[in-house]
Amino acid sequence: MPSLKLSERSPERDRRGAEPLLIVRGLTVRFPVGRAGFWGNRRLFVHAVDDVSFEIFRGETLGLVGETGSGKTTTGRAILRRVPIAAGTITFKGNDITHVDGDNLRHLRRDMQLVFQDPYASLNPRMKVLDLVGEPLVVHGVVRRIREARDRVRELLELVGLPADAVDRYPHAFSGGQRQRIGIARALALEPDFIVCDEPVSALDVSIRAQVVNLLQNLQDRLGLTYLFIAHDLSVVRHISHRIAVMYAGKVVEIADRDEIYENPKHPYTQALLSAVPIPDPALQRTRRRQILRGEIPNPVDPPPGCRFHTRCPIAEDRCRTDPPPLEPKRPEHLAACWLT
Amino acid sequence: MSGEVTPAWKHLLEVEHLEVRFFTRRGEAQAVRDVSFTIDRGETLGLVGESGSGKSVTSLAVLGLIQLPGKITGGDVRWKGRSLLGQGGERYARSIRGKELAVVFQDPMTSLNPLFPIGTQIGEVLRYHMGMSKSQARTRTLELLDLVGISNPAQRIHQYPHEFSGGMRQRMLIAMALACEPELLIADEPTTALDVTIQAQILELLAELQERLEVAVLLISHDLGVVAQVCHRIAVMYAGKIVESGPAEEVFPRPGHPYTMGLMRSTPRLDLIQARLVGIDGAPPDLVRPPAGCPFHPRCPLAVEECLEEMPPLEAHGGGREVACWRAFTEAVGAEPGAGSTRG
Ligand SMILES: Nc1ncnc2c1ncn2[C@@H]1O[C@H](COP(=O)(O)OP(=O)(O)OP(=O)(O)O)[C@@H](O)[C@H]1O
Ligand SMILES: Nc1ncnc2c1ncn2[C@@H]1O[C@H](COP(=O)(O)OP(=O)(O)OP(=O)(O)O)[C@@H](O)[C@H]1O
Ligand SMILES: [Mg+2]
Ligand SMILES: [Mg+2]
Numbered sequence: 001m002p003s004l005k006l007s008e009r010s011p012e013r014d015r016r017g018a019e020p021l022l023i024v025r026g027l028t029v030r031f032p033v034g035r036a037g038f039w040g041n042r043r044l045f046v047h048a049v050d051d052v053s054f055e056i057f058r059g060e061t062l063g064l065v066g067e068t069g070s071g072k073t074t075t076g077r078a079i080l081r082r083v084p085i086a087a088g089t090i091t092f093k094g095n096d097i098t099h100v101d102g103d104n105l106r107h108l109r110r111d112m113q114l115v116f117q118d119p120y121a122s123l124n125p126r127m128k129v130l131d132l133v134g135e136p137l138v139v140h141g142v143v144r145r146i147r148e149a150r151d152r153v154r155e156l157l158e159l160v161g162l163p164a165d166a167v168d169r170y171p172h173a174f175s176g177g178q179r180q181r182i183g184i185a186r187a188l189a190l191e192p193d194f195i196v197c198d199e200p201v202s203a204l205d206v207s208i209r210a211q212v213v214n215l216l217q218n219l220q221d222r223l224g225l226t227y228l229f230i231a232h233d234l235s236v237v238r239h240i241s242h243r244i245a246v247m248y249a250g251k252v253v254e255i256a257d258r259d260e261i262y263e264n265p266k267h268p269y270t271q272a273l274l275s276a277v278p279i280p281d282p283a284l285q286r287t288r289r290r291q292i293l294r295g296e297i298p299n300p301v302d303p304p305p306g307c308r309f310h311t312r313c314p315i316a317e318d319r320c321r322t323d324p325p326p327l328e329p330k331r332p333e334h335l336a337a338c339w340l341t
Numbered sequence: 342m343s344g345e346v347t348p349a350w351k352h353l354l355e356v357e358h359l360e361v362r363f364f365t366r367r368g369e370a371q372a373v374r375d376v377s378f379t380i381d382r383g384e385t386l387g388l389v390g391e392s393g394s395g396k397s398v399t400s401l402a403v404l405g406l407i408q409l410p411g412k413i414t415g416g417d418v419r420w421k422g423r424s425l426l427g428q429g430g431e432r433y434a435r436s437i438r439g440k441e442l443a444v445v446f447q448d449p450m451t452s453l454n455p456l457f458p459i460g461t462q463i464g465e466v467l468r469y470h471m472g473m474s475k476s477q478a479r480t481r482t483l484e485l486l487d488l489v490g491i492s493n494p495a496q497r498i499h500q501y502p503h504e505f506s507g508g509m510r511q512r513m514l515i516a517m518a519l520a521c522e523p524e525l526l527i528a529d530e531p532t533t534a535l536d537v538t539i540q541a542q543i544l545e546l547l548a549e550l551q552e553r554l555e556v557a558v559l560l561i562s563h564d565l566g567v568v569a570q571v572c573h574r575i576a577v578m579y580a581g582k583i584v585e586s587g588p589a590e591e592v593f594p595r596p597g598h599p600y601t602m603g604l605m606r607s608t609p610r611l612d613l614i615q616a617r618l619v620g621i622d623g624a625p626p627d628l629v630r631p632p633a634g635c636p637f638h639p640r641c642p643l644a645v646e647e648c649l650e651e652m653p654p655l656e657a658h659g660g661g662r663e664v665a666c667w668r669a670f671t672e673a674v675g676a677e678p679g680a681g682s683t684r685g
Contacts, residue, residue: 067536175624205391206563210607210620217617232536235566239609239618262611276541277611278566282589284612285570292545293538296506 019094020055021194021226022079026088027052029074033301046300048074050250051088053327058193061220061227063241063258065234065273067297070247072230076196079228080112081105092194110140113187115180117199122183123171129182130167133157136189156185161215177208181215188219198230213240234277238262246270249298249308252327256334266336269293269309307338315340350422352379353557354403354525360415361398361407368629372398372411374581377655380525385551385558387572387589389565389604393625394578396561400527403559404444405434440470443523445514447530452514453502459513460498466520485516489546508539515546519554529561544571565608569593574661577601580626580636583655587662597664599671600637635666643668 030045049071056062064072077083079090081097089098097108116122123132133156134149143149154164160181171179180200187195197216201209217240219225231237237244238258245255246267254267265271275291295312298304307325310316319339327337361373373395380386388396401407403418405425418425420442425434446452454462460482467478479498486494489512502510511531518526528547532540548571551558562568568575569589576586577598585598596602603621623640626632632639638648647667655665664670 067538177624205625206565206604207391207607207621208624210609210618211622213609214617214620234537235609235611238611239615259614272538274611276537278540278544278564278570279610279612280565280569280593280605280608281610281612282569282572282593290541290545292541294542296508296539297536 018057021058021093022056022228023091024055024075024079024088025053025091027075027078027085027090028087029071029078029083030086044301047250047303048300049078050303052247052250052252053088054245054252054255056194056226056228058226059220059224060242061229061240063237063244064228064230064247065232065237065244066247067232067273069249069297069300071250072232072247073198075247076114076198076228076230080114080196081108106140110136110190111192112194112196113190113192115183115187115195115197115200117202123179125171127170128167129153129157129169129171132171132182133167133185133189136186140190142190152189153185156188157182159188159219160185161211175208176204177211180204180212184212184215184219188223191223192225194226194228196228196230199232200229201236202231202233209236216240234273246273249303250300251308251337253309253338254334254336255327256331256336260331260334264331264334266330266334266341267309267338268313268315268341270336272314350419352419353382353384353421354380354559355419355422356399356403356416357419358416359399359402359418360413361395361402362412362414364410364412365629370628371631372581372628373402374631375416376578376581376583377416378576378583378586380557380559382524383551383555383557384574385560385572387568387575388559388561388578389563389568389575390578391563391604391625393628395581396563396578397529399578400444400529400559400561404438404442404527405431439466440521441524442527443518443521443525444527445511445518445529445531447533453510455502458499458501459505463498463513463517463520466517470521481520482516485520486513488519488550489513489516490542491516506539508535508542511535511539511543512546515543515550519550519556522554523556525557525559527559527561530563531560532567533562533564540567547571565593565604577604580631581628582636582665583663584637584665585663586655587658588660591660591662595670597658597662597669598637598666599641599643599668602672603640643671 027049028051029049030047032043033046034044036042036044052075064075066072074083078085085098089096100108130150130153131146133153134146137143137149137152138146153167157164157166162178162181171182201212204212220227229240241258244258244261245252248269254261254270262274265274272291272293279285293312298308298311304311306322307320310320325337325339327335330336330341357377359373359376363370363372376399390396402413407413413426420437423433424430463482463485464478467473467481473481482498483494486497491497491512532543535543550556560568560572572589575589575592576583579600585601596605606619607621609615609618621640626636634650635648635653638644653665653667655663657663658669
């Protein structure tokens with residue numbers, strides 16, 4: 001049997017000059033949602049993700065923020081090859097994985113894992129923790145039978161801060177934060193390099209959320225993990241991310257280092273988003289300039305032409321209504337898609 | 342609603358030693374324990390605390406809407422000096438609920454009837470509670486929708502709830518709650534289901550309405566930021582008890598209870614870089630078997646023997662502040678100095 005010891009990798013986040021772990025170029029995902037037109041001859045699509053590009057370096061956390069329906073989850077699922085990709089390429093560790101299938105896809109799945117938002121819905125209530133956490137080991141043939149995974153599962157549970165004797169219990173015996181730890185242990189079972197964390201702490205209470213955020217950071221340091229961290233809570237994203245990408249209506253509108261984006265937001269949407277986040281400090285809140293956006297997110301079936309944000313943008317001009325702005329450098333290592341900044 | 346005579350009552354709403362229990366198969370859950378607070382005219386009180394701490398149950402008790410297996414087992418709720426509990430109280434409660442005392446819940450879909458156009462629903466409230474004629478109600482409905490920032494109200498009144506976005510539905514509910522010119526609006530997590538830019542719209546709307554209409558607000562939220570933005574005073578709940586209360590401007594920069602301190606340190610802030618969050622170990626207690634002494638002691642970094650034995654009372658600390666802790670205002674050893682405090 002192969003050694004199941006967790007390898008402790010260097011916590012270095014080697015960025016500049018290094019080859020990114022993941023490169024996404026022009027990623028486009030559409031979901032068919034029916035037909036329109038007199039004969040039903042026009043097919044309708046949700047333009048969930050449209051021409052999205054970014055990269056993630058080894059050992060770093062890229063935060064992906066944006067409002068409901070902006071395409072965050074779909075981006076994460078496309079990278080994990082769980083939704084059909086209409087256009088674009090995904091390169092992981094130097095290999096084009098956009099269309100891999102069969103054994104290669106199976107192999108890829110070991111290296112890329114997913115942690116979900118809802119610790120209640122994502123764990124099968126009839127499975128013991130041993131089965132929940134050990135299942136990927138059986139599926140991927142690391143062990144032949146689940147009981148051979150027992151030691152490894154205990155090790156994983158300890159790693160995520162659960163008692164080793166949790167192996168024989170069912171998920172209902174655990175609190176929300178503990179269930180999220182079980183989900184993380186499961187994601188770590190195959191020693192992945194890359195984890196998509198999709199709103200992993202959104203369902204948790206403040207004090208428990210802090211525990212899980214700390215755990216994710218500690219695991220990254222110890223194991224050299226790379227995260228795509230999806231969340232709508234900008235305070236959490238600022239705390240955990242090294243770089244941040246902001247999505248709006250299927251597009252990445254801005255991407256930069258986390259301090260840079262918070263101190264020098266270039267896109268009017270990012271600016272509005274940041275100013276809308278409440279800060280637990282009444283004195284500061286009174287003096288803060290808040291920019292309230294009018295209106296709602298556009299219909300993804302029929303997104304507005306030009307810049308998708310122009311319908312809510314306080315500074316939009318004619319050009320914004322017709323020509324989509326490219327995502328381009330505005331400052332060093334700081335990209336934004338806006339004609340006017 | 343007149344200010345001519347000095348009222349015989351001191352506070353608009355008084356909650357005194359309120360106790361609510363749920364009689365479940367597992368035993369009696371002590372959802373609300375010895376909770377006391379007041380709300381004055383035009384004031385905003387924020388009730389914060391984590392899931393299960395008793396915020397919603399407290400507000401339901403105030404509204405007289407606790408249902409079996411729940412029961413108010415002690416204490417009193419007074420509206421303008423008159424009790425809302427007991428036999429006579431229940432009739433009094435019915436007469437003010439939806440009029441002087443209005444409510445907005447978290448999920449607009451469950452509070453709106455999907456089968457009727459929005460205009461009909463608001464009109465109904467106006468005709469039933471305010472005795473308006475059909476045409477009066479229509480005019481007032483248009484005014485209300487305009488007040489909460491819905492454009493084109495004349496068209497919108499014919500639309501059904503599902504034709505609106507979450508933020509617009511929340512506005513409708515607020516319009517409906519305001520229909521009878523209430524004196525107190527209870528808002529239970531009114532923005533929790535909404536995106537942050539829509540949340541900002543609704544919070545702005547609440548603050549604006551409050552200023553213009555001088556309505557008092559009881560705002561329930563687990564989000565410290567939301568409460569900091571709109572509330573004059575806050576009360577922090579833990580395991581069915583209020584553990585700290587006071588003016589928001591005092592409590593946030595200098596929390597007195599270790600639980601409030603823990604909450605602040607657990608909350609990442611947009612305006613600060615924290616290397617690591619200092620969370621709170623453990624999880625809230627089972628309310629069927631709450632720990633003896635202070636309910637927070639099993640998770641408290643400051644706990645001493647006294648805390649295991651005796652529940653500390655809410656004690657005044659000057660400036661309208663109250664803290665229920667034997668070691669109030671003690672900084673935890675080993676905690677980052679000032680980690681939870683602000684620099685505002
Ligand atoms: N399987 C699907 N079929 C049809 N439309 C879909 C599907 N999955 C997602 N969508 C649509 O794609 C768009 C992007 O959805 P996505 O779930 O990626 O957004 P998100 O940013 O993760 O939002 P949230 O913050 O609500 O999780 C939305 O308009 C959504 O309705
Ligand atoms: N219908 C019920 N049956 C049994 N127990 C209940 C019921 N409703 C509430 N409780 C008990 O009352 C406690 C307080 O619940 P409450 O809904 O007030 O919490 P909350 O502070 O509003 O939490 P949240 O932030 O999740 O809304 C719960 O922990 C639960 O034990
Ligand atoms: Mg999502
Ligand atoms: Mg509640």
